[in-house]
Each structure stands twice: as structure tokens, then as C-alpha cells.
Amino acid sequence: MTSNQAHHNYVAEGRTVGFFTDPTVCIGCKACEVACKEWNEVPEDGLIWTGHSYDNSGSLGGATWRHVKFRETENPVGWTFLSDVCKHCEHAGCLEACPTGAIFRTEVSSVYVQDDVCNGCGYCIVGCPFGVIDRRPQPLPGAGGAFKCTFCYDRQIDGLTPACAKACPTESIQFGPLDELHARADKRVAELHARGVADARIYNPVDTSVGGIHAFFLLLGPPEEFGLPPRPEVPTVYLRGAWLSAAMTSVLALAGACLAFALL
Amino acid sequence: MSVIVPGEPQKSHRATEDRLEKLREEAGRTGRVAETGVAIVGGPIPRDAKASSGYYGQPIVKPPVWTWQIGLYLFVGGTAGMSGVIALASLLADQSLDVVRAALGVAFAGALISPALLIWDLGRPTRFLNMLRVFKWRSAMSMGVWTLFLFGGFSGSAFVLVEAWNFLMQSDVPPTALRGIALALVAGTALSGVVLATYTGVLLGATAVPVWSAHHKLLPFHFGSVGLGSAAAVLELFGFRIAALNAIGLTVAAVETGVGGWIEIRRQGVTARAIHDGTPGLLLRTAALLTGPGALILRIVGWVPIAAIGFLIGAIFSRYGWVLAGRTSASDPEETIATQRRGSESVAL
Amino acid sequence: MPGLGTSFGRGGATTAPSDLVNSEAILIMGSNMAENHPVGFQWVIEARERGAHVIHVDPRFSRTSAMATIWAPLRAGSDVLFLGGLINYVLDRGKEFREYVVHYTNASAILPVDVQDSEELGGLFSGWDAKSAKYDPNTWSFQRSPAADRKPPSDATQNPGGHTKESGARAADLADYDRDPTLEHPRCVYQVLKRHFARYTPDMVEQYCGVPKERFLEIAEAYCSASGSEKTGAICYAVGWTQHSTGVQIIRSAAILQLLLGNIGRPGGGILALRGHASIQGSTDIPTLFDILPGYLAMPKFGPDSSTLAAYINRYRDRTGWWSNFDKYIVSLLKAYYGDAATRENDWGFGWLPRVTGDHSHQAYWLDMMDGKVEGLFVMGQNPAVAAPNARLERKALAMLKWLVVRDMVEVETASFWYDSPEVERGELRTEEIGTEVFLLPAAGHAEKDGCFTNTQRLLQWHEKAVDPPGDARSETWFMYHLGTRLKEKAERDPGPRNAGLNALTWDYSVTGVQREPRVEEILQEINGYTGPDRTPVGGFGELKADGSTACGCWIYSGVFPRLGENRAGERHSRSAYGHGWGFAWPADRRVLYNRASARPDGSPWSERKKLVWWDALSREWTGLDTPDFTKTKPPDYQPPHDAEGDAGLAGDKPFIMHPDGVGWIWVPDGLADGPLPTHYEPLESPIANPLYPAQQINPAALKMERPDNQYARSPDPRFPYVMTTYRLTEHHTAGGMSRTLPHLAELQPEFFCEISPELAAERDIESGGWLTIMTMRGIVEARALVTPRMRPLRIDGKTVHQVGVPYHWGSRGLVTGDSANDLLAISEEPNVRIMEAKGLLCDVLPGRRPRGAAALDLWRTHMSHSS
Secondary structure (H helix, E strand, O other): OOOOOOOOOHHHHOOOEEEEEOHHHOOOOOHHHHHHHHHHOOOOOOOOOOOOOOOOOOOOEOOEOEEEEEEEEOOOOEEEEEEEEOOOEOOOHHHHHOOOOOEEEOOOOOEEEOOOOOOOOOHHHHHOOOOOOEEOOOOOOOOOOEEOOOOOHHHHHOOOOOHHHHHOOOOOEEEEEHHHHHHHHHHHHHHHHHOOOOOEEEEOOOOOOOOOEOEEEEEEOOHHHHOOOOOOOOHHHHHHHHHHHHHHHHHHHHHHHHHHHHHO | OOOOOOOOOOOOOHHHHHHHHHHHHHHHHHOOOOOOOOOOOOOOOOOOHHHHOOOOOOOOOOOOOOOHHHHHHHHHHHHHHHHHHHHHHHHHOOOOHHHHHHHHHHHHHHHHHHHHHHHHHOOOHHHHHHHHHOOOOOOHHHHHHHHHHHHHHHHHHHHHHHHHHHHHHHOOOOOHHHHHHHHHHHHHHHHHHHHHHHHHHHHHHOOOOHHHHOOOOHHHHHHHHHHHHHHHHHHHHOOOOOHHHHHHHHHHHHHHHHHHHHHHHOOOOOOHHHHHOHHHHHHHHHHHHHHHHHHHHHHHHOOHHHHHHHHHHHHHHHHHHHHHHHHHHHOOHHHHHHHHHOHHHHOOO | OHHHHHHHOOOOOOOOHHHHHHOOEEEEEOOOHHHHOHHHHHHHHHHHHOOOEEEEEEOEOOHHHHHOOEEEEOOOOOHHHHHHHHHHHHHHOOOOOHHHHHHHEHHHEEOOOOOOOOOOOOOOOOOEEOOOOEEOHHHHOOOOOOOOOOOOOOOOOOOOOOOOOOOOOOHHHHHOOOEOOOOOOOOEHHHHHHHHOOOOOHHHHHHHHOOOHHHHHHHHHHHHOOOOOOOOEEEEEOHHHHOOOOHHHHHHHHHHHHHHOOOOOOOOOOEEEOOOOOOHHHHHHOOOOOOEEOOOEEOOEOOHHHOOHHHHHHHHOOOEOHHHHHHHHHHHHHHHHHHHHOOOOOHHHHHHOOOEOOOOOHHHHHHHHHOOOOOEEEEEOOOHHHHOOOHHHHHHHHOOOOEEEEEEOOOOHHHHOOOOOHHHHOOOOOHHHOOOEEEEEEEOOHHHOOEEEEOOOOEEEEEOOOOOOOOOOEOHHHHHHHHHHHHHHHHHHOOOHHHHHHHHOOOOOOEEOOOOEEOHHHHHHHHHOEEOOOOEEOOOHHHOOOOOOEEOOOHHHOOOOOEOOEOHHHOEOOOOOOOOEEEEEOOOOOOOOOHHHHEOOOOOEOOOOOOOEEEEOOOOEEEEOOOOOOOOOOOOOOOOOOOOOEHHHOOOOOOOOOOOOOOEOOOOOOOOOOOOOOOOOOOOOOOOOOOOOOOOOOOOOOEOOOEOOEOOOOOOOOOOOEEEEEEOOOOOOOOOOOOOOOHHHHOOOOOOEEEEOHHHHHHHOOOOOOEEEEEOOOOEEEEEEEEOOOEOOEEEOOEEEOEEEEEOOOOOOOOOOOOOHHHHOOOOEOOOOOOOOOEEEEEEEEEOOOOOOOHHHHHHHHHHHOOO
């Protein structure tokens, strides 16, 4: 098994990579959030105390690319931590939506936004079923453009692990070839079930139009409790129906107008 | 940081009441209720309020970042696009060239205003040309950009040509060759125009915003129909009080009455909250009245200019209403989950 | 530190965090390891994944508790009761590792009749002198069969500081005593221990610690069964234990438990004292503490015991055991300080060392400062205005100085107190009236200087400078070196007796670069030690001599630089499971201390599974997976001849080589100011009376330093019904100078908040997400209210006790600001190490924000004047 610290050649090999995030060993330290911001020079985006347990980052957005969620439970008292990130979908809503071609898929099958092409139209934002990508507001640096996790593409080109995985002290965030991670995750769920953790499950919506996410998670409970959609759809599934409706409307409008002018 | 919704328990609302109503009705009819019931926060059966509102009541998807320019663009583009249709219809019917010229004028004006509005709304306006780097049929916005581009070309050249043709006609030089080209250009204007007027429905429908995707078949139809009605209304206000336009106005108003009524009736849809409550609800309801029964009755009674003005106001309200409904809907994790949970069942039209 | 030092011989963690993967059970108490040692915590998680019990006992359910297999809530300040309960459990059910206890501890030692335990004296041990409020340290020794020859009692002047070993002069008493290996003798330590902890039953634990009985028994069973030849358990602690008026005794309880279970010196065993910062361990090894010299040698005290070097050595040198080499270390240190100026004739310059005349610790001199007795102060890389207890007093005291030098990377609250502090806001201090001249000098960051960290596992790691510090920023080394140079220049011009030490001091490091930075490697070489005129490095402390031919800056570090060019602290190629080849662990790169105890008395491992170090009969030396913490060639069956001295005076089956008798001390006959055994006392402020000793509420030797500006609540006190504890968050760094000023950290925890239970929130009508105000006898602060079920109300003696959690990182400067929790704490001193009691004080909590300005103090004074 490769560790987060090992060098690799995935970009050159064109190998699909992923993140497997396992909350059972996450200590909620937020090293991932800080490492991501430091490496990618993502600005601070709000000194706001939310009162939501220890989560003051709020949500993923244009200037928050790793977001640790804190879930407290009672009876028995418990606390789960989960580091959320862009899912790098197999069928990515943001990528399909982008009209400038700024968003594209890399050699390692991650989804990448070219900041120098993006003109901030905002369509990717409503194209994401997970609410990840967002436009950076003024007065932050880069304001106006859409930003999200780059999967540390620049690091991967040089054979390095993404910053968050590298920094994670307990390897709750695991980076590596996606198929290896799937195998590891299945094994982990089996282990947890054997130990009596009945509601451990993998969150990787392969049976939806999203077709699976490259940054997938082990969850201890239903996805809604962690702010994740239970059945996300890539919005292009609605295109066919919508365009048919548009076509029908167009035909009716043309026919109707011509008829009106012809008869009257 | 994105919008934070304070983690308060969700207050009771009509959708929950309607659902209870439905459950009672189903129970009375069949003797049992098939689906799960409703958890009322603060009700007699204790439920963890936090659990039912997801992760601290945070939105699951992001709201659209578009501002007032887009609402206006939806209106202007729809009107301009359908104006091209009217231009073609009147040209084919050999009507007076004045109607054609006016319709093309409206189309061309819209073709100039629309890009300005869109560019204004961009996060990085100076890079608007990047939209023309690619053509992606799977992106409604890319399609829209190219449609607008084509429409601008067609409407502009059609307008110029028809003006020229008009000028030549008046000087007794029958430019038969020009007629063919003019017809082609106006046809191009109409075809690109009708896409322009309806694609915006696709644009909104093919997104993760629950209330929009739930109505992904309705929106192109509704935007198209309102666009047609608006084009007719504008021309009538410019003085073209002709039967064809009135007929178009009446038909559209009747259609809109149906659409509005249908939305009004479907109050227990999972996305009902977004389109019935608050500011969006007010705008959409007013819009429905103005573009539907209001316009219908006024036209029947013969108060055409008032009907036209009312219709145009309704058309604008409708666009803004749908955009704001999108914002509300995206901010509601329960709606997002409910839309997804029930899969295609939740899709309205 | 003295807790571990007196129990085992050295005051440091006995193992490394990475060794925790070998544990069958880990008890984390007085620590929030996941939040404050997140990288080290990965080993706890790994252990858990391998099936270990991870037990967390803490007033709060923290991020550590979330990862534990068992969590129990605890009333802050009742740790000795809980640990005593575990000891009682072991003794009551015979779960101790018998063979280990008999051979490797002093459980068999017999105590004389006149030595009495706290159970016999209602809460005090024998030897208490009420007038001086101190124990006579001579009253806890063992019984010696030849009653003659007892050495005269040494000077009963209490050592003001407890970080060093205590008197070695009585080592003979401490090595040669009567024993009963069957542990049946009614006055052997084992039986005394049994009687001492007899009342620490599971019912007592439930009633006074707040730990439900079944949970306690679950923990006891889980932890205590990780014992014996096949299993080991480890204990991790941090300031949740040390910041108590009984801190050292809490640690002693853990040490006793570990000795009974036979966990010291074995893989997966030990006690991990989780020290903080990057180099807190280093800051006591090469000390910034007033009472010790490098390597835990004692600072000489003013008095006959230190009038000459011989008297001083006589006081501290043990006849047997490794401290028999004491003289070599002090002489080598003096040669390092004074070079050629140190000669046999002038006692190697011993007379130039300053003498300790009283309590010169932070708390004590700060009170002196408040009373106007201190002229000037250097504050380097510290922020007492936020981080020190009774911060209001701390800040006001700064105004009494003539001059203040602050070296830091940002303008911390200590440097800005004169214009930006709550005292200025409230009118208690007025800027124009403050006479202190404040010098704020920029300091270099860790990437801007060469140097070494010594982390919690005693590991020295060299780090290299990456860039020059910007502008005028300079390293501490640069500052102290050039300051010293200028002082020496002044001393040269004024060569009287007062400046003799300065003039004799060697100060000859070479400097490099435009900034003239001293070469830190030279300092490390001096610390390692050298010999001869050409300064050949010594290979280790075994080569040090008392004849002035060697110099060594810190004997425990000796071996880090054994040859020119070989800086072992800079090595980065780990070649063993214990990390040999990566850095250098003191002493002598031994990673697990006392590892002779991982083998049986006959030298073979206790088991294959738990082997670490063992005797190789063929090559006639100790070998194994770690560097043996033992004389390599001493056979396990070695018996010392009568009157043998030094290391030769210890038998081959005595693992605790720093002790004169070579065994672990369950009963500490010497070295602690407050008792040979731990016993339960309540904190200085408590909601209940001491259930064990109605006549002795608190640690009799602890110092409250009570005065009008440092007051205490009664125990209990109706004005302050809740128990408060302070803590750290992962996101911030101590007093916040290095985290509240960084946007990426500041945004993670932007506001000062307080954690309370939903029950307390209901009782006081406090909204989650709103504000609350906390008051103690020392001050008043406001914080955001975080209402969470992770704070549990406890049932203590039939009534409900609420606990309140307060992180202490905020101050008035930075990107994010807030009130300082330390405004609420009192200045107090644990008697051995002088650490304040920062956990387990009494407070009151009110809804809403506090008033602004002076009105805050009005509200506070009104509250204090309530009688009910």
C-alpha cells in the first residue's frame, strides 16, 4: 500500500487518482484546511464564529477548498469529524456547464479550473450537485472567478501528494490510485462492520448520473447528516427533457405566429 | 465564505401542512399510509431537530450568483428572440413591411442590449470573449452564447437589409434578389430567436437548483410563451394594433392562465416552498395574474394597451421571480434532499 | 518532572509516542493528546486499530475522547482519587506484576516505625512542621538494620526548586535498607501502600470524581489487564495533570500504577509526559529554570551546603548509582563555562555561579515585580500578559518596571500593555502615567535560524536555517551572544569581584555572515563536550572527568556530536523501529528509558512478544532493539561487593540506574516537598470538602500566595458554584501571538468561547451562539457560549456539579481578539515545580456580555461582595 508520503508518476502514467477520506481516524485538527490554503495561496475568507461546534469554516466555497465538518451526537455523547472536499466527479456538473472551457479534466482524471480563462459567468456554481465550486467575492484576491480544489495538480505533476493528504497526521485523507483506494475502503468498511460499527458505509454515488466521485468518503450515518446529497445528479440529465420542451415550444411559437399572420 | 444559514429548527410551513393533508386523505382512502410521515419540530414526538435539518441547516448546493442584470436579460432576450419570429411570420404573410421592420428593430435592439447585460454580470467582464473559445452542446450557457452570437448577426443584418429593401421598394426599384436574402436572414433571425427565447429555460432547468431542475420542462415552455407574448405586446405598444398580434396575445394569455393555475394547484410539490413563499412567491403569483387571466380578460374586453403593459410587467416579474426562487431553493437543504430522494417523481414537468 | 524523576530517576518521558503502537492499553488523562499532539496521536490511533484500549478520562469530551474506546468524565482536580482507585483495584485483586514489583521496585523496603502515613495522621505525613509550613525531608527514609551510621540530617532548608535531584548525601540510607521480598511485612512499602489506598474504592471514585462505577470498573479492568509478561500499558499526560496544586503527586500516582503493573522500561509501556511547544523538553534540559543547571544538576543554594565545590558535591552526589558521577558533570560544566579560568585552585570557578536565595520562579518574581522590587525584565518568546495566571496582575505588574525588553515576531500583548490592555480600557492603568520603557525587538522565526529542538521524547533534532531573518529581526542566539559580548566588554573595564564571573566566562563562538550570527553548531559541540587543548569531542558522558580535563555544556546531551562533522541531531535516516538514525535521544540515544526492565532479572526477555533489550550470553553484553539503558557489559547476575561505589555499586538486575538503590521508587524517601506517597487533596478552590481528610482540605505544602490582588474563593463558595477548567485548541498556539495574527489560523477559531452543558445553559438562561460572562475571585471575562452535550454535569456527593471549559488563547491584539481566560486564574505554586493551578477553580457564569470599561470591574466587585 502506498502511503501519502511516497512520490509517484501518476500524471505521466495517466492514472486515475482519488481521495479516500475516513472519519474513523480523523481527529478534526484542520491541518488539511491550513495546508491547502498555504500551498494554494487561498485567502482567508471570513473571521466568523458560527457556533456550529468547532466548524467556523462554514462550507466549501471559492476560498475554502477543504472543510472539516463537526457532528456532535448525544446518547451516547459522540463527535465525528469529516474533511469535505470537491468530489472530482466522474461526470462533473461544473465541467459540463462551463462555457469557456476553463474547466477540464486532467491526466489523473481530476477536474481543474483554469483561473486565467474563467470569466466568472457563475454557471458552474449552479451546475454542482454538491455545492462545492463558488465565485470568490470582493475584496478577496482573484475575486470574480470561480475556484475550487485543484487536486493540487501542480504538486501531482511533480510526483507529490496533494497538500491536505500530505499534512493529515492520521492518514484520514488517503491519496492514491482510485482503484487501490476503493479496495482499501471496502476492506475498511468490512473491518468496521465486524467491530460492530453497523452504520459505516461508503459514500460514492456510482448508481446516479454522477457516476461515482473520485474523492469519496466513508460515512458513519446517512449522507444528509453530513450535508451531502443522498442522490446527486449531474444536471445534464435534465438537458434532453428541457431541450425537447424548448423545441416543441419553438415549433408551436413559429407555427402559431405564422398562422396568426396568415389568417388575420 | 458562503452564506451561512443559522442552525435553527425549520419552522412549520405550508408544504408540511399540505403533506399532512395528503397523508390524512390517503389514510382515509386506503386505510394506510405508504410513505413516511412528517416530523414536526417541537411536536409531541421528540425528534432531534438538528438531524432533520441536515448539517446545521447548511445549504447542500450553492445559490446562483447572478444579479439583476440576468433577470432583465431573460426578459429582453426572450422578447427580442420571439420578435424575430413575428418578423418572419409577418414577412411570410406578405404583411406590410412596417411590422417586419419594427419587429426586426426590437430584435436587433435586444441583440445589442443582451450581451451588454450578460457581460456586465460576469465576474470578470473583460474576459467575455472567452465564451467563444469553445462550443459545448452539453452546456446550455455555451449554446446560449453562440445562439446570441448568431441571433445578433442575423437580426442585425436582417434589420439592415430590410431597411435597405424598404428604402429601395419606396423608390420603385423592386429588388427581387434582395427579397430572397432578406427572407433567409429573417428566417435565421426567427430560428435563432426562438432558441434564444427558450434556451434560458433550459439554462435554468439543467442545474442543481432544486426548484429549477424540478421544472426543467416547464421553464423553456413558459419562457418561450411569455417571450412571444412580450414581443407582441411591445409591438402593439409601438402602435401596431393588428389582429394577428392580438390573437397571439390572447393565445399566450390563455396558455399562461393554464400554466399559472397548474403551478398554483401543485402546492405540495417538494419545491413548492420556493415558488409560493416570500418574495419569489409574491412575484410569481403577480406575474401569473398579469400574464394569465389579467391579460386575457383585458384583451377580451378590448383594453389592449393596458393588457400589453400588464403583460410586460408580468413577464419581468416572472423572470425575477424564478431567479429569486432559485436562490431560496438552493439555500434549503431539505428541498435539495427531497428533490433528490424522490428522484424523477419530484420532477414537476 | 520530579514526579517521574523521583519515581524512576530521570524527569522526562520514558518512551516515545511511536512506541504506543506496542501498547495493549493506553490511558490518556490530564491530556487532550489528539488536539495538542496531533502528529504523535497517530500512534494512539494505530494502537487502537491493532486492538488496544484507548481510555480517555477528562472533564471534557474533546477531540481525543472522540477517538477513544472508553471515555469517562472527571471532576477537575480529582485525579489522585481516580488513579488511587486504580491502584486500589490492582492491590485489592492482586493484579500487580509480582516478579517485576519484587525485583524492580522498592515495594519490599521496610519503613521504620516513626515514619507515618497520611492515613494515620489525618492527611499529613510524618515530619510536618506547621510553623515553617514544610516537611522535614529526612523523615521518610527506610529502616536500616545496622542502626548506627545514619548520616547526620542534612540542612533542612527546603530546596526552593524541585527540578533537580535531592540530597545525595543520604544515599547510603537510601541504598542500604531492610527488605521483605515476600511483601508480607506489615511495614513494607507494599503493605503501607495497600493501607494508604484502601479507601480509594470504586464507590469513592463514583461519589467524588463523578465517574460512574461501572465505567470506572470497565476502565480498571481494561487498563489493569494490560500487564504481565505478554502485555503492557502506557499512560500519557500533559498539563491537565501538571497544572494542579498536587500536580507532581498526580504524576506520582501514575508512576506507582505503572510500577505495580510492571510497565516501565518495556515496549508499549512507560509514561509519556507530553510536553509542549517545539522544545519545552529542551528548555528544561538546558534550563531556563532558576533552580537547575544543564543536565538537571542543582543550582547551588546560598548556605553552607554550597559554600565550596566539595560541600556541594557531597550534598548531591550519590555513592551508588549513576549520580555517583555527579562530580564529573559539574566540573565539566564549569570548564565549559569558564574555560582556562577554571582551575582546581579556584574550585573550577564554582564561586562565580550565582546562588539561589529563595523562590525565583515566575510567579514569585512577578509578585515582587508587582510590589515594585524588580527594575527590568527580558521577555523572549513568551506572552505573560495573556498566558500567565492572574493576567490582570501580570499586566499591571509590567507597569512597575523601569524597563522591559520584549523579543517577539509580532507585537504581543506583553509589549503593548501600556496602551492596549483591559487595564488601560478600564482606567486601572493610564498610559501617560506608566513609567516603563518598553523595547520591542523583532525576533527571527524558526526557519530563519539554525538550531535544535528537543521534543517530548527527549529527541534532539537539528534544523537548518532556510533564509536570513528580514530587516532587524534576529535569533535568540544572536541576541544573547552579542548582548553577552557587550556586557563582557563593560566587565573588562570594571574588573572588580562582582564582574569576576563575567570576565572569566568563555564567550568565543565564531560568527558568520553579514548579520554576524554565531555558529550554533559550535554551541552544540560545546554542549556535547570536548577534551584537550584541541577540543576533541567526547563520545559520551562516560568520557567526562572530574579532573578538569573535559568540558561539557550538558552531560545528558553528550554524544550528540561525538566527532567533528558528525552532528547526530541532524541525522535523518531511521534504521530501526525505534528511530535510531533519526536525531539523537538523550541519554546516549536510548529511546526507551530503563529498558533493562524489559528483561527478567536473569537477563532474558519477559516474553518474545515484549522483548526490547536482553543479555547476550555469548558476546557477554546487553543487546536488543534499543540502546541498553544499562552498563553494556554488566552481567545480570552481577552482585556488587560490599561498599562498592558508583555504577559498580548496583547489581546486574537493577534497571533504575539513576537511583542509588537501582529500583523504581513506589515510596519516595527523598526529593519531594509534599509527601512520599500521593494522597488526595482538593484543589485550592473546590465545590466540596476533602472527603478523605476533613482536617486537610488542600495540599499542605502548596503555596496560595494569597494577597489582596490574588484572592481565593472559599470551598465551597455560593458566589462561585461551578468548576472551571482551562485548555488549548489545536487551531491556536498558546497565548495566540503566533496564531491570532495569522489569517489561516485565526479564521479557524476566531472568537473566545466557553463550553457549557445544555443543563447549565438552561439553569443560567444562556443561549447557544450567544454570549456569557465568567467571573472568579480574580477577574471577569466574556465569551461566546457554545452549549454542547460534551460537557456533562456530574453527581458529586449527591449534588450536581457543573463544569465549564475555557480555552485561553485570546488577547487584545491580532486579527482576532477576545478576553484572556488567564484573567480568571490565581497565582499559586505547586510545592515542587511551582506551576499554577489552572484547572479546577471555581467560577460563576452569567448570560450576556460584560459591561465595557470600568463598569466591568464594578459588576465583578458587586458579585464578590454577595454573601449568598
